[in-house]
Each structure stands twice: as structure tokens, then as C-alpha cells.
Amino acid sequence: MTPAAVAGLCRLAGLDVAALTDHNTCGNCPAFCAAARAYGLLALPGMELCTLEEVHVICLFPGLDQAMAFQDLVYPRLGDRGNDPEIFGRQVRMDVDDRVLGEEPRLLAGAADIGVYEVHTLAESCGGVAYPAHIDRDSFSLLSNLGLWDPALGFPLAEVSRRCPPDLFQRRRDLEGVRFLTGSDAHYLDQIQDAHQWMEVPAPTPQAVLDWLRRGGR
Amino acid sequence: MTVSELANILALQSFCLPEPGREVTGGYVGDLLSWVMGRAKAGDAWLTIMSNQNVAAVALMTDAACVVLTEDVRPDEALLRRAQQQSINLLGTKRSSFDTAAALKDLLR
Numbered sequence: 217m218t219p220a221a222v223a224g225l226c227r228l229a230g231l232d233v234a235a236l237t238d239h240n241t242c243g244n245c246p247a248f249c250a251a252a253r254a255y256g257l258l259a260l261p262g263m264e265l266c267t268l269e270e271v272h273v274i275c276l277f278p279g280l281d282q283a284m285a286f287q288d289l290v291y292p293r294l295g296d297r298g299n300d301p302e303i304f305g306r307q308v309r310m311d312v313d314d315r316v317l318g319e320e321p322r323l324l325a326g327a328a329d330i331g332v333y334e335v336h337t338l339a340e341s342c343g344g345v346a347y348p349a350h351i352d353r354d355s356f357s358l359l360s361n362l363g364l365w366d367p368a369l370g371f372p373l374a375e376v377s378r379r380c381p382p383d384l385f386q387r388r389r390d391l392e393g394v395r396f397l398t399g400s401d402a403h404y405l406d407q408i409q410d411a412h413q414w415m416e417v418p419a420p421t422p423q424a425v426l427d428w429l430r431r432g433g434r
Numbered sequence: 435m436t437v438s439e440l441a442n443i444l445a446l447q448s449f450c451l452p453e454p455g456r457e458v459t460g461g462y463v464g465d466l467l468s469w470v471m472g473r474a475k476a477g478d479a480w481l482t483i484m485s486n487q488n489v490a491a492v493a494l495m496t497d498a499a500c501v502v503l504t505e506d507v508r509p510d511e512a513l514l515r516r517a518q519q520q521s522i523n524l525l526g527t528k529r530s531s532f533d534t535a536a537a538l539k540d541l542l543r
Contacts, residue, residue: 297472303494303495304491
């Protein structure tokens, strides 16, 4: 699964907008965005940040400069543990033509020393938007690890997985009025979903998509 | 005390026991994987309620003697598969992490 292949498959799936959010890194976003441009796909560079509490949070940015500035804030807070490719696999960075540019030596599979209450502000400081990933899942999610939705977290909306029980938001009082979208959380090419959600934005730009997210997906 | 002896004494359920003779020299309790990663030691019995495949990676990385899933937690399919592939001793119990840790501490004394 190379960044260019992901962009191409997104286009084939009929998507107009897609974001690449690797675990604790934006390293493959330059290749993804370049490939997306060639395929006529609107790409948002991003990261799935793993917080101190092991809550996964999607962080999206209007452009590569902002994404890389965010990565610069995150990397020093990942700790100095190195990756062991035998255990966690290789952490390859690629270019738009699937050539390997290098490997990230820091362990990206762990958690950053960044609390979940800090993420919203941190992402905003780089012009981005943050929202918690797959909150219905029983691991690495806001609800599983923190126990509840707290408006003080500052997230404009939540992401749910494809397998989210339809009554989740009725069952839980803390989720009353919380806006949400469904993310594919695709880890393999065949998990990229066909287009099935829509957004109304004034212009097909990353900024317009981020503003739509900031308004809670409306 | 070996993992097999520990399993017998505490009546642990055995999900995967490829190295029953592995010596247990200590214990660690924790559910935040990144926290456990830097703190559990080789030879520990690691007590956790986490049941996803990342548990196998952390067990391997820390060289834990075994993983004990407490509170009647069962491994998901991916964890079971990885434990089998990577020869990780994976056990389970209905007891809480607290009770299991207390019993383990007594046994290690």
C-alpha cells in the first residue's frame, strides 16, 4: 500500500476528498498529495495522533507546510525509542513514484506525550482540525480509554467506524448532540470505501473542507 | 516458577502456551500499551485487560514470560493468531488484575 496507490484507489472508489492519516507521522503526505493532484483528488495531509491516553485523534491540515509543522511538534514528544522492524514492521517513506526515500527510525507505533485535552489546541495552532477517531471501537478510542465525551476537549465532531452500532448516539447521554462522520480507517487498499457520504462546501479546497469539519460537518 | 506452574496454581485458562517452561521472575500490571512497553521487564507475567493484537507486539518487545488477560477478557482473533505465530504465552482469568497481581506477588515471594 503505497501513498500513490492509496490516492489512485480513492479516486477509483469515486471519492472527491481523501485524507492520509498515518500513525504519529505525516511522512508520506507529500507523496500522497502529489499523487492526488495528478488523479484530480482533493487531498488533505494529516496524522492519526496517538495521545498519552492512547486515544487516536485524526488531525487534518490545509497544506503540507502546516502538516509538517505539526509533525515537528509531535516528533520530539514521541520519546527516543527506536523502531524494531521485526516487531512493528518497516516505517517506510515513499515518493510519488513508489520509490523508497527512507525509513523513520523513531517508533511510530507508540503514544506521544501529548494529552488528549491538548490536541485540539495543538492542531489549531498549525491551522488544522482535530477530532477523535473511531470512538465506537473498544481500543484506542476516546470512549474506551477516557470513558466519556467531554465538550471541554474542544473537538467539533467525532469519527465513528464502519461497524458503529446505529443506536450508539441514542444510548449514551454524553453523545447527545455530538456530530459525527464515518471514517474508513482503511489500513489496506480493499478497505477504502466507495463514496457514500457528502459534504456541501463553497469551494473544493482543503480550507473549505476543514471549515466544514470545524462547523461539525455542516 | 514456570509459566505452566503459574497457570496451574492460579487455575488460569490457557489460550496459547507454546513455552510452558518459561521462568516467571516478576510481574507487571498495565493496560496502556505504550506505558507497558517501556516498563515491563523480561520474565514478567504481564497482567492486562487489553485484548488486541498490539498486546502480542508489546509482549514480544518486553520479552514478558507470559500475558495474563484478567477480568474474563478473551483475546480477539488477531491477538490469538499473533500469539501463536510469535510463540507468546497467553493466559486468562476471571479474577481482577488486583487479585491476580496479589496472588502472583505471594507466589513470587
